[in-house]
Amino acid sequence: MCSHGKISSMFQSKPRQYLRSSQTTAFRAVLALLSAALLLSGCSNKKSSDIILATTTSTYDTGLLDELIPAFTEKYGYKVKPIAVGTGEALTMGESGEADVLLVHAPAAEKAFMAAGHGVSRKRVMYNWFLLVGPDRDFADARAADNIAGAFQGISENKATFISRGDDSGTHKRELALWKASKKTPEKPWHQEAGQGMGATLRIADEKQGYTLTDEATFRAQQKSLSLRAFDFAGQDLKNNYSVIVVTKNPGSKAFSRFLVSRRGQSLIRKFRSPEYKKALFTPDAE
Amino acid sequence: MELLLKGLYRALDMLTSADPELVTILWLSLKVSVGAVVLALAIGLPIGTWLALGRFRGQRFLVALANAGMGLPPVVVGLTVAVLLWRSGPLGSWGLLYTPTAMVLAQLVIALPIVIALTISAIQSLDPRIRLEAMSLGASTIQMVSVLWREARLGIMAAAMAGFGGAISEVGAVLMVGGNIRGQTRVMTTAIVTETRMGHFDIAIALGILLLLLVFLANLVLTYLQQRQRYD
Incomplete structure (x- = not known):
């Protein structure tokens, strides 16, 4: 009788006790971790140079x-x-x-x-310099244009695919300024925004056989693996x-x-x- | 196809020549992700056990939260940790952004829900009599938890492996909080992004092959530990 009571009381009290102390274990672990993180941060703080x-x-x-x-x-x-x-x-x-x-x-x-x-x-x-690059077949006849504005007009009139950086980068800002100067508004679906860096954008333009505005350095460094050709207008606006x-x-x-x-x-x-x-x-x- | 073969050849070449930059990147990848998983286990095991056994209001909600956390998008984690660590952010004075420590923290956030959720299911799938028996024998809390962990070790090892896999394979978070700085915070995944962006596809593929190899070797070690314990 007596021992039975003991066992049942153990069953009743233990789980709750277990809970409480496991909470403190978890709490201690979190505390230890936070202090470790603080220590780590202290270590890397000294690099003010x-x-x-x-x-x-x-x-x-x-x-x-x-x-x-x-x-x-x-x-x-x-x-x-x-x-x-x-x-x-x-x-x-x-x-x-x-x-x-x-x-x-x-x-x-x-x-x-x-x-x-x-x-x-x-x-x-x-x-x-910025370069206009595009497919070898030159759907928009960019090579016949006198300047970059003319080439942009040709792309817009032919609704040729144009891949824009679309990421508020310097190249993207320049592209938008050039559209403004050419008095054309880029429109979907031929004007597409990649939202990526120059290398990735060139790759997309290559795959889709579209035009894009690129800085010369990135294009030249990757030219070998691209089928795009450059239309070099070399005006001050580029x-x-x-x-x-x-x-x-x-x-x-x-x-x-x-x-x-x-x-x-x-x-x-x-x-x-x-x-x-x-x-x-x-x-x-x-x- | 030719590119894949070129990548494979390149990978062999990089391995046999023990390219010092590659060694740095591999080593950092391993250090950051192992560090994150060790911390995730240290925090996640107690929390997971507590959630598995606890009977309290909101317990189910917390378990659901841990399960949902397994699908936490790394970019969101990266962005949140970066915002906290920015100079203008609340933890900015720690000067942690763009350091390996920040990368460990971000990967910890990714691995933690995985470890917690899998620990919960490992503990809960144990025969409940194990716990009752331990208690009836008068086991203290620590003794009982150690019995449970020993019994659930296969599941806990699986939690460690899944956490490690989640950490080492992600790119969004380490890119944002690490900055992908060459020689300082560049790891395998961000190196692959960089090489792809630069148009070096053969190197990118080679790095991909080596990353897979690294993940496989790490899991091989853990699996051997796991399976050996099965017969103890």
Whole structure:
């Protein structure tokens, strides 16, 4: 009788007790984890000499930054974290202080950025050209056009497939400006937005046999694996200017900007060659 | 087709030459994902066990939450963790964005619901008499939980494997919180994205093959552990 009562009371009381103490176990585990995370964060906090560079994809995908950054780090000792994004996103990162320095190519947006007081300094670094590229069969007869506006008009009138970056990048901004200048409105379904970087957009244009606006560097670096041909109009409206913008007071960002426009930085840019293309991809033009 | 063969050849070439950059990337992939899974087990096992055995209001809701969490889109996780870690974000002063630690945190969030949900089902599929018997023998909580974990070890190992698979194969979250920085936060999946974007398809395919190999080897080790214990 007595032992029976003991067992039943054990069955009644144990589960609740179990619950309570397992809750504390879980709680302790979470506590231990949080303190571990804090410790870890303490470890990585000391790297204040790191600078975050928000950059357009073209400088990254062509391999130019792989030349410039190690040379900069060796000379000045600052570690650079390059984040490859479109110019639109890079400017937003600069505005909220997520990046220390920007390497971008959308002069109009950059001027607005500086006018709004988001940047400390802005310097010209280099340029290349935008190219219209398209299928070899040239459905819109772009090769007969006198200038880029004429070619855009031809694409619109023929409703030829045009693949747009559609990602608020510098190239996308320029494309929209060119549509405006050609007095044509891009329309679905022939005007399609990829929402991706230049390399991926070129690939889509290639597969769909469409036209697209590209920076010269990315196109030349990938030309071998593409069947697209370039229509080079080389007018001032196609000049692609890259600038460096210092955003934060971090001394590393100022040093990086100075380095890009220095004789050493400019000569590295002039000598840079992509393994796939043996000619210069960027022309330095710092003042 | 030719490209696939080229990729395979490239993969063999990279492996035999032990390309130092490749070794760095492989090693970081492994470190980040194993770290995330170990943390996910440390947190997820107790929580999963508690949810499996608990009888309280909202228990079913929490279990449903864990099950739904298995389908958590990595990009959403990446975006959320990135927003928290931004300099202007609440944890910005930690200076963690674009570091491997941030990548571990993001993958932890991805692996945790998987570990919790599979732990719940592993514990709940045990014969309930095991627990009752342990209790009737006067086992303390810790003793009983260790008995349950031992009995459910096959399911728990499966939880670890699934969590690891979810962590190492995702690209959206590590891309956002890691930044895919060469030599610092580039892992296998983000390296594949980069090489594809650059038009280096053979390298991208080679990396894909090596990633599959890495996942297979990791699971091979875990499976051997799992199956050996079956006969203990």
